[in-house]
Amino acid sequence: MAGVRSLLGLRRCWYQVSLRSVVTSATKRNNTTELKFDPTRSDGDFTSFGVLPFIQKNINDLLLAKNTPYYDGKPVTNVGPTRDQRSFLSVLGSDYSVVFKGDGTHTGKSFAMATYTLNHALSRVPRHRLLQFHSTVDSIILVPTREMVFQYHQYFSQLTKGLPDNCCPEKLVPTEDDEYEVEFRPLTIEFRTPDSKAFYISSKDGNATDIDSDSVPQILVTTPQQLGTILASPRRAKEVSEAKVICVDETTTLLSTTSISGNDTLLQEGKKKKYMSKLEVCIKQIQSIQFESFQKESQLRLERIERHARRIRDEEISSFNHSSFVMANNNLSITNIESQIISGEPNIGLLKRLIKEKRKVLYKPIQFAFICDKMTPNHMFANMAIANDRSHAITNAITMHERSAHFIRSVEEKVHETYGKYLHTKRQKDIHRFEDPITYYIEAISRFSNDMRKTRRNERRLITVGSGPMDMAKYNHQSQIELSIIEVDRSPVKKNRVVVKDIDINQEYHHLVTETQSLILRRLENELFNLENSQKNFLKSFEPTKITSLLIKKAVTQVNSSKGLLLVVPASSAPDIPELVNTLNTQTSSSSYVHYKIETIQDFQSLQDHFVKEEAANLIISADQLLGRSFPGCTNIIALGLETLYPQLAYSTNALGISGLEHTNGDLFIPFINALDSNVPDITKRFTIVLNHVSKSLDDAKRNQNYKKLAELMIFNDIPRHFHTSRLTKTKDHHILSYEEF
Incomplete structure (x- = not known):
């Protein structure tokens, strides 16, 4: 009974916490933001950032080891958040929206998102019964894949115990x-996978595959594709009419490909068939539903007061619709009522009362949280260089106009001068757009629509935080991570042979890197968005090659690893993985291979635990299964095919609809590096990139295009400076193997 009493006490505590958090203390001074919680505080636990003690207890049970850790000589009784989690919870806990740009090193950002939404559901401010028409979803978490839906199920299963x-x-x-x-x-909590399969966590029924049809979840975890399906149902759309929080995980991925795991992330709307991200469409639709619900509720509240006033008065007030008049006029005040009335004979006293009532409840817009990848330093540098180069040229031209302004004699010259200044102002905005395209896009999709601009002053401030770009310094490139690039090509002598050769970045590719760098600099001079356009041209013209068991065996032979090997194949080859696994296990005696087809939570758990097993087989996965996941014990990764390094080609089975991509400049180099377990001591980690040039249809022009794209990848990620590159083949000459050997 004591445990029950303590839980009931916590329940009362939840409501008290929610009341205290109604009014935010965050303010703006000199364009800076004051937060309610200190993100630099490293000595506190989760409760120091507004998280309920009950949730803290479950976090302790999940994360505290059997051997109690110590801090400054004292035993740690409560787990504290990581640096990224402190930043994330500080901004959200201060009632702001956040764009979190992490470095992908698994610092608990998704876990913090789950913690915040659960905390929000348990401490929400209850509404008056007269205003509570129906239960609604409190928070929505959007993820790109089925595996990430399962991952959030694991988080919430522990947090809700x-x-x-x-x-x-x-x-x-x-x-x-x-x-x-x-x-x-x-x-x-409802979890819905891309194929519409739903399962639930309930404080009443535990884990369930089905719940009462009238039960509305407080938290919904799904994909943008499935959310679009939910919103198409009038009944389900009504359930999100009072959504308070929308969280998006792996935002960069959702904007960098046209489909993931066979599910489209884009749609075409309007007469011009303009490409729109499903993420954007869903967010805009929920904003409209929520705002319309607020307007309807406000109207009903005022109408209730007006009806009550009519009942208690003996005489008829008038036929004037007082509540509609107050709702339609946002500039009304008690002092200017009479000047705003054009026709009719309203009751001024009632109008004043309705104006006061309307002001009691302000519109509170949706709070957003986006988790994105951080651009690598060189991607950022390239973008800034392009923008600054163009800006400098325009600034010089405008300066020349200004210097000669007193000589202007004609109207035409004045027009040119004004237009020049306009271009200069526009360029400053474009620089921001190009330096940080993901944040710029997020600002656009979370902004109020035209019909909501009258409440624009109530928009939440959007704050960008993060742990910065990937910290290359933490990798000792001489001992921890070795990068190898091999090319698998057809033998020029015999067609039934393939050649496996190393690509030496420091020697063979030195001239190519230099040539590519010069090419990029020329682009900076010629056209602002040429870098992005060239990337789209590359994606459109790329011809994915079939990943065969022969190719995999060549790559694995060179790595010579029997444990902790992760082979990642692009989406176009994912359907062939089961056959590849069977072929490899039949023909190979020294090591075995396994692939998990993720259909259930148990399948996902097996994938999570793969490298934890003492005698784990080598794992083959599709690129989308790499998202948001760590692989404990993984020391070798092979990326099969150049297409595995670019989101559109890694996650999508084709290159259709590429013109609709919102962000094309990213690559997957850092996610691959971060998948290597840096906690495995005294073992060299290896990342191997395989260029697959076995295809018969691949001509020299296509091959050279791939070489140049690989050179761009090296430049953008500064590979030679940060990582030790090594050869895989044992001889100086090309390593030639025939088909008959296998």
Whole structure:
């Protein structure tokens, strides 16, 4: 019983915490932001950032080891958040929206997102019963893949352990003594995969594959594709009418490819068939639903007061619709009412009362949280250089106009001068857009639409934080990570042979890197968006080659690893993985291979635990299974095919619809490096890139295009400076193997 009492006490505590968090203390001074929580505080636990003690206990049970860790000689009793989690929770806990640009090193950003949304559901401010028309979804978490839906299920399964049946504040119900008490309802979290399969976590029923059809989840975890399907249902769309929080994980991925795991991330709308991200369409639709719901609720509140006023007065007030008049005029104040009335004979006293009532409840827009990849330093440098180069040329031209302004004699010259200044102002905005395209896009999709601009002053401030670009310094490139690039090509002598050769970055590719660097600099001089356009041209013209068991065996033979090997294939080859696994296991005696087809939570857990096993087989996965995941014990990674390094080709089975991509300048080099387990001591980690040039249709022009793209990848990620490059083949000459050997 003591445990039950403590839980009930916590439940009362949740409501008290929610009341304290209604009014934010965050303010703007001199274009700076004051947060309620200190993100630099490293001595606190999760409760220091507004998280409920009950959730802290479950975090402790999940993360504290059997051997109690110590900090400054004292035992740690509560787990504290990481640096990234502190930043994330500080901004959200201060009532702002956040764009978190992480370096992909698995610092718990997704876990912090789950923690915040659960904390929000358990401490939400209940509404008055008279205003509570129906239960609604409190938070929505959007992810790109089925595996990430399962991952959030794991997070919430741990965080919700031990919750009482009725734990979520729902309504304020008046009592007989003219006070109010809080009515609670069970917590329900819905998980919906890309194929519409749904499962749930409930504080009342535990893990379930189905719940009462009338039960509305407080938290919904799904993909943008499935959210679009949900919003197409009038009943389900009504459930998001009061959504408070929308979180998007792996935002960069969702904007860097036209499809993931066979599910489209784009759609075409309007007469011109303009490409639109499903993420953008869903966010805009939910904003509209939420705003319309607020307007409807405000109208009903005022109409209730007006009806009450009519009932208590003996005489008829008038036929004037007071509530509609107040709702339609946002500039109304108690002092200017009479000047705003054009026709009719309203009751001025009632109008004043309605204006005061309307001001009591301000529109509170949706809070957003986006987790993105951080651009590498060289991507950022290239973008800034391009923008600054163009800006410098325009600035010089405008300066010349200004110097000669007193000589202007004609209207035409004045027009040119004004237009020059306009271009200069526009260029400053374009620089921001090009330096940080993901943040620019997020600002655009989370901004109020035209019909909501009258409430624009209530928009939440969007704050960009993050751990910065990938910290290359933490990798000792002489001992920890070795990078190898090999090319598998057809033998020029015998067609039934393939040649495996090393690509020496420091020697053979030195001239190519220099040539590519000069090419990029010329682009900076010629056209602002040429770099992005050239990337799209590369994606459109790329011809994915079939990944065969022969190719995999060539690559694995060179790596010579029997454990901890991760082979990643592009989406176009994913359907062939089962056959590849069977072929490799039949023909290979020294090592075995396994692939997990993820259809259930148990399959996902097996994938998570793969490298933890003492005698794990080599793992073959598709590129989308790499998203948002760590692989403990992984020391070797082979990326099969150049297409595996670029999101569109890695995650999508074709290159259709590339013109609709919002962001094309990224690559997957850093996610691959981060998948190597840096916690495995005294073992060299190896990342191998395989250029697959076995295809018969691949001519010299296509081959050279791939070489140049690889050179760009080296430049952007500064590979030679940060990573030790090594040869894989044992001889100086090309390593030739025939088909008959296998």
